[in-house]
Amino acid sequence: MSPxxxxxxxxxxxxxxxxxxxxxxxxxxxxxxxxxxxxxALAARYGVIVWVGREAxxxxxxxxxxxxIDADAExxxxxxxxxxxxxxxxxxxxxxxEYGERLAGSSYGEILARxxxxxxxxxxxxxxxxxELARLSSARYDSMLRHGTTTAEVKSGYxxxxxxxAKQLRAAATPHALRRELTFLGAHLVPPEYAGHADDYVxxxxxxxxxxxxxxxxxCDVFCDEGAFTVxxxxxxxxxxxxxxLGLRIHADELARxxxSMLAAELGCASAxxxxxxxxxxxxxxxxxxxxxxxxxxxxxxxxVPFAPARAFLEAGVTVAxxxxxxxxxCNCENLQLMISLACQGMxxxxxxxxxxxxxxGAAALRRDDVxxxxxxxRCDFSVLVAESxxxxxxxxxxxxxxxxVVGGRVVVRAGxxxxxxxxxxxxxxxxxxxxxxxxxxx
Ligand code: NIG
Ligand code: FE
Numbered sequence: 458m459s460p461x462x463x464x465x466x467x468x469x470x471x472x473x474x475x476x477x478x479x480x481x482x483x484x485x486x487x488x489x490x491x492x493x494x495x496x497x498a499l500a501a502r503y504g505v506i507v508w509v510g511r512e513a514x515x516x517x518x519x520x521x522x523x524x525x526i527d528a529d530a531e532x533x534x535x536x537x538x539x540x541x542x543x544x545x546x547x548x549x550x551x552x553x554x555e556y557g558e559r560l561a562g563s564s565y566g567e568i569l570a571r572x573x574x575x576x577x578x579x580x581x582x583x584x585x586x587x588x589e590l591a592r593l594s595s596a597r598y599d600s601m602l603r604h605g606t607t608t609a610e611v612k613s614g615y616x617x618x619x620x621x622x623a624k625q626l627r628a629a630a631t632p633h634a635l636r637r638e639l640t641f642l643g644a645h646l647v648p649p650e651y652a653g654h655a656d657d658y659v660x661x662x663x664x665x666x667x668x669x670x671x672x673x674x675x676x677c678d679v680f681c682d683e684g685a686f687t688v689x690x691x692x693x694x695x696x697x698x699x700x701x702x703l704g705l706r707i708h709a710d711e712l713a714r715x716x717x718s719m720l721a722a723e724l725g726c727a728s729a730x731x732x733x734x735x736x737x738x739x740x741x742x743x744x745x746x747x748x749x750x751x752x753x754x755x756x757x758x759x760x761x762v763p764f765a766p767a768r769a770f771l772e773a774g775v776t777v778a779x780x781x782x783x784x785x786x787x788c789n790c791e792n793l794q795l796m797i798s799l800a801c802q803g804m805x806x807x808x809x810x811x812x813x814x815x816x817x818x819g820a821a822a823l824r825r826d827d828v829x830x831x832x833x834x835x836r837c838d839f840s841v842l843v844a845e846s847x848x849x850x851x852x853x854x855x856x857x858x859x860x861x862x863v864v865g866g867r868v869v870v871r872a873g874x875x876x877x878x879x880x881x882x883x884x885x886x887x888x889x890x891x892x893x894x895x896x897x898x899x900x
Pocket of ligand 1: 545574575578680708711756782784785786787788
């Protein structure tokens with residue numbers, strides 16, 4: 458009732474979700490139960506959430522348009538779409554043979570040093586056309602959506618020429634329902650034609666690639682590690698990225714304790730990623746600078762190396778994001794459900810901590826306040842599990858527990874299949890500089 462005693466008007470909606478066993482809003486931290494509402498429901502209009510509450514209050518609170526969508530979760534758990542803050546999607550070729558070599562005893566670093574690893578993907582990606590890369594990316598985006606990821610950061614980094622980096626970024630931007638944040642990673646590796654001349658390559662990245670690629674991306678990343686780029690080279694690349702108005706992120710302390718996370722703190726990067734070799738010093742510096750720790754348990758699993766010290770990050774008060782690192786070498790897996798499971802086993806996160814890191818944490822790593830949780834004003838992006846409780850997710854592992862996915866109030870995955878044809882979603886724009894949700898824009 459309003460202060461005048463009249464009934465307050467119901468909120469107009471074009472989308473309603475009911476029938477959830479629990480609606481896990483992520484509006485409270487893990488220690489407070491993630492804001493899960495038993496018997497929760499939500500409503501949206503123009504792709505943005507306008508009401509969240511108990512289904513018992515839905516009819517009175519919401520006025521659904523006659524041609525609106527009335528979706529039923531049929532007694533299953535509903536989660537915000539996962540936000541995967543670290544992927545390398547637009548590549549060509551396979552490195553299955555390298556996986557076998559690693560199992561036989563060669564390390565990732567050794568294979569890289571003898572011109573294998575990333576070099577193999579660079580050669581295949583340079584040979585591929587933009588159309589082929591777009592087709593490959595689109596199929597991978599389908600798979601990500603089917604596993605409940607609705608927003609993903611997507612890096613270049615297998616072109617390593619001005620033209621091939623731009624080609625990868627344009628291919629990554631192929632129209633698709635998955636929301637994307639594109640990242641320029643021209644400083645992924647010194648390409649073979651610059652062997653022994655890393656500083657010349659860094660000059661090419663700063664003076665030519667960044668000006669050409671900045672309009673196609675939101676972020677600039679660099680692989681700062683043993684066998685890739687030094688701290689000084691990474692500082693030059695990221696400074697040039699910042700000068701071109703790109704946000705900053707960094708591959709840091711993955712293969713060795715290489716100074717990358719200290720640089721992230723110095724430059725105020727949005728995130729430092731990998732961090733298997735981070736110690737208390739790096740953790741304290743990241744905390745002080747507000748750098749999000751993007752942790753990638755699938756990479757530790759694939760490379761057979763220790764997991765990042767997730768508990769130490771959490772105990773220090775650093776925001777932790779869980780991401781897939783989907784790429785052809787160190788983690789060929791786009792399924793964040795599996796990363797949640799691995800984070801519980803390998804990093805000793807609680808199931809709720811892992812879920813929070815894969816949603817709210819991912820959004821923080823991408824500096825987005827419109828995705829990652831289910832609240833009024835946020836994008837209507839969620840998935841419906843084939844389970845009543847979120848506790849099934851890390852426990853029932855190695856299978857896809859997502860049946861249906863909604864992006865921007867449109868059903869994009871139904872009963873495990875991506876919707877095509879008339880029910881297919883509008884292509885979404887991919888540049889994060891697009892309009893905010895109030896303007897009805899989709900990014
Ligand atoms: O994040 N570490 C550098 N880049 C990727 C791996 C890329 C590849 O092996 O193709 C990573 O692990
Ligand atoms: Fe990576």
